[in-house]
Amino acid sequence: MTSNMALLDCSLGISGPLFLGALVDAGLDVAHLNKALSALPSPLASFTITAHKEYKTVSGTLVRIDVGEQAGLASWRLATTEALLERSALPECVRRRVLAIVERMAQIVGRTRGILPEDVTLPRYEWLVILIAVTLGVDMLKLERVYATPLPMLTGSYVSEDGERVPLVSPETVALLASVQAPWRMAEGAVELISLEGAALLAELATFEHVPSFVITGAGYGLTPQHSGSLRLCLGYLQEAQKISTENREGLADTDEVTVIETNIDNMSGELLGALMDHLLTLGALDVSYTPMQMKKNRPATLVRVIGKPEDGERLSMALLHETTTLGVRMQRMQRLKARREQRSLQTPLGPLLVKVKLLGDQILSAAPEYEECARLAREQGVPLAQVYDVAQHAVRTLIIGYNKE
Incomplete structure (x- = not known):
């Protein structure tokens, strides 16, 4: 079965080089990647990517961007990016995504610094090459879906090369991830773990939705010389996709996913529970059931179980919180085999x-x-x-x- 999805473990942070290193370690052909990059217009065609295996906390791949003699280290603007991409031989979907990534960065940086997006000076050309290489790598590996785990939220600051004390997570990075409602978790550390271009790549190429059950077929680890952390990328495919043949479906069941929501209630009347069932079904619940049960102190209670489509899970859960006396609900996403x-x-x-x-x-x-x-x-x-x-x-x-x- 072909791997068509990936999971990025961002618990140790993410950056463009980490993302690219993980793709290469998972099987992306560097020679094919460089061949595609060599067809870019000047000055981008002067850059090449090298990769080698290293061992830090894990065995992974570290990538470097080699700057050509004519490439220069000049920064670029949004208008420059669009013009360069229009002259490239990149697939249309890759050009569109790279431009969207750069636009996200320009919009966020312009907003936080109080300037127009078109006046934002973005990082050096080698960083544009990283954005193109990662987006092209996702396309070359034919990844239809990329999932990402919650990101590490660091508190505190560090001293930059200019001697200034700056936050461990930049305001631009926070604003960019907030624009896509990326989930966070508190973490400890003393170095920057999430770069602006890494956040922009996640915002455009990945989703933070609940990761469905999938079969892992391989994994890759991206490394950087800046710190000992790594980015793990797992390749795989959805379980329901592993055995369904479109040529002959006789004798096979259909599969899909549902959200199952449960809560225990011991202080509501039968009339209110009856009205609740009608309300949940009106909201789109696929099924609602009540099961008698015993709770602590041997109190009789009712287990309320609601089955709904994944996209309706939050709405149905909020209805339970609003319409019942419960203080919390349990949610889980499950695969369903059905006739x-x-x-x-x-x-x-x-x-x-x-x-x-x-x-x-x-x-x-x-x-x-x-x-x-x-x-x-x-x-x-x-x-x-x-x-x-x-x-x-x-x-x-x-x-x-x-x-x-x-």
Whole structure:
């Protein structure tokens, strides 16, 4: 199975060289990368990337940007970037992403320093090469999705080369990550762990969403000479993608992901719980169930379990906090293996009605009449509901189950 997703472990920070080193260590071909970079317009074509294995706390790859004789160390502006990319032979998706990264940096730096984005002077050309190389590397490895873990939030400051005391996480970096609502965790350290270009790469190329269950096929570690930390990049693919064949799905179940939300409630009436179920289903819950249970001090209580789509998880959880007496809810994302369901119309002696059919691939496993349909026919024909069920079940066995066995 081809690896089409990656997970970046950012617990020790991130920068452009760390990201690129991790990609190379995970399998990115440096020769192919340099060949693509050599086709860039001047002065970018004068840069080359070298990589070698090192061992610090882990064995990983350290990359360097070699500056060509004609490259120079001049800084560049947003307008320069757009013009350079338009003259390059990079894939359109790579050009678009690199420009978006530079625009993010210019917007944030301009806002925090009180100047226009077009007047922002961005780092030297070798840093633009890093941005291009990382974006191109993600494209070359055919990574459709890149996930990132929470970032280390350091407190305190350090003394720069100019002798000034500056924060361990720059205001520009904080503002850029805040713009994409990146998650943080408190950490300790005395060196800068998150660079501005590293934050910009994450903001454009990665997502901080909940990481689904996936199969790891390989890993790479990026290193830098500045500190002993590393960036781990795990390659893999989603579990549900490992065995589904589009050519022959007969006998296979469908898979998807759901968010399961639970809470224990011991001080709400049955009337309020009934109204809660209706409200949650209106909000888009796929299923709501109540299970009797015993809590501490042997108090009777109710376990409320809500199943919803991943994108609805937060809304349903907030509804539980607002509409119930609970002080907290538990959320987890789970993979679901499911049979396919569809409705079919049947002609019966009492009239047409819809039945629910359960299928695994193309095989019909079972079928059952819909309650609302049976209740409708009972009202229309003036017969007992149990009689309608008998007629409906006979029609199901004869017309669907029996037909399927022939």
